[in-house]
Amino acid sequence: MDAASPGLDALYRGFRARVYRWAFALCRSDADAVDSVQEVFLRLLRSGTTFASDSAAAAWLRRTTARVAIDRWRATRARRELPRKAAAATDEGARRAPGGDPLEADESRERMRGAIAGLSEQQQLVLLAKTFDQRSFAEIGRELGLATPTVKTHYFRALGALRARLTPTGDSQ
Amino acid sequence: MTHEEFERLLADELGGEIEPADAARLAQALQADPRRAEIAAQLYATRDALAAGVPSPQRSETRLSHTAAPWSAPAPRRLRLPTAVLRYAAAIALAFGAGFWSAGYAPRPSDKPTTGPGRPLVVPEWPSSTSGLADRYARATRSYPNASSLSHALLSLARR
Numbered sequence: 001m002d003a004a005s006p007g008l009d010a011l012y013r014g015f016r017a018r019v020y021r022w023a024f025a026l027c028r029s030d031a032d033a034v035d036s037v038q039e040v041f042l043r044l045l046r047s048g049t050t051f052a053s054d055s056a057a058a059a060w061l062r063r064t065t066a067r068v069a070i071d072r073w074r075a076t077r078a079r080r081e082l083p084r085k086a087a088a089a090t091d092e093g094a095r096r097a098p099g100g101d102p103l104e105a106d107e108s109r110e111r112m113r114g115a116i117a118g119l120s121e122q123q124q125l126v127l128l129a130k131t132f133d134q135r136s137f138a139e140i141g142r143e144l145g146l147a148t149p150t151v152k153t154h155y156f157r158a159l160g161a162l163r164a165r166l167t168p169t170g171d172s173q
Numbered sequence: 174m175t176h177e178e179f180e181r182l183l184a185d186e187l188g189g190e191i192e193p194a195d196a197a198r199l200a201q202a203l204q205a206d207p208r209r210a211e212i213a214a215q216l217y218a219t220r221d222a223l224a225a226g227v228p229s230p231q232r233s234e235t236r237l238s239h240t241a242a243p244w245s246a247p248a249p250r251r252l253r254l255p256t257a258v259l260r261y262a263a264a265i266a267l268a269f270g271a272g273f274w275s276a277g278y279a280p281r282p283s284d285k286p287t288t289g290p291g292r293p294l295v296v297p298e299w300p301s302s303t304s305g306l307a308d309r310y311a312r313a314t315r316s317y318p319n320a321s322s323l324s325h326a327l328l329s330l331a332r333r
Contacts, residue, residue, distance in 0.1 A: 008242075008244070009242060009245075012242045016237050018230070018233075020228075020236065020237055021228065021233050024228060024233075025224075025227045028226070030236070034236070034240065037237065039243075041242060041243050041244075042244075045243070116223075127223065131220070131223055132224070132227065134189075136190060137184075137185075137188060137190060149181070152181055152184040152188070153180070155184050155187070156181075156183065156184040159187065159220055159223075160216065162219045163215050163216055163219040166219060166222065167215060
């Protein structure tokens with residue numbers, strides 16, 4: 001394993017919780033989020049990237065987290081696809097039994113993951129920065145190299161797209 | 174209010190950055206148009222659903238407090254062969270060694286008898302049939318009664 005500089009250790013300690021939250025928001029899974037944290041910082045180590053400011057580091061880490069987490073979710077979904085279909089075919093009666101739907105929470109998380117994965121990368125980044133870092137539209141615009149009105153449009157459209165995917169009967173924007 | 178202006182004001186409102194004057198205008202627009210009010214309500218719910226269930230920064234830090242950075246993970250352990258494999262390898266090496274040793278020091282067939290306890294095994298030539306090989310094996314067994322079957326087999330093959 002390559003040796004990491006003290007700056008990289010500080011970056012890891014300072015940003016790991018944020019990377020975990022971004023990844024969790026995208027994957028909706030603790031295990032995938034923890035793995036994503038490791039993968040993101042491993043990519044940082046391998047890339048040798050250095051940052052002039054915390055803001056630049058946050059922007060790089062957020063973008064990398066979005067790619068890693070979405071890729072991880074897609075891989076996990078592909079592995080689960082066949083067993084899920086088989087279970088759905090055989091357990092249809094059990095799911096309708098009294099006492100609640102044991103798969104409802106899982107399906108809800110899956111819908112959210114799929115909805116987020118369907119957004120463009122810039123929409124994902126704007127949502128993460130706004131929702132979990134409480135960045136202003138102007139700050140996000142500077143990080144992503146976008147005009148503030150464009151950031152607002154991405155935010156609004158991203159929420160609209162999520163709403164359309166999470167609410168099947170809802171009207172799209 | 175145009176649709177673009179409605180989108181901008183609602184984005185400001187959802188993002189928590191709306192100015193008081195704009196907030197009043199937006200509230201008026203929502204009150205006047207139930208369809209826009211419904212859209213706004215659904216977007217609020219979507220925004221909250223996005224944040225729901227995601228651990229707080231403190232919980233996230235606690236979750237990762239015992240997770241080492243990927244570059245400080247312990248080095249992979251060196252591959253260690255199982256002891257049984259090493260024992261078998263040593264036995265095979267010993268059997269070959271014994272076979273070559275006895276072949277090197279064995280007298281010619283015409284010089285001395287070929288059997289007897291404690292005497293080296295002498296095989297004049299490579300057997301031309303399985304019966305010859307069986308004979309060699311039998312002699313190896315008699316010559317080295319304490320050796321293993323594998324050693325006997327290897328000795329009967331290695332001798333010339």
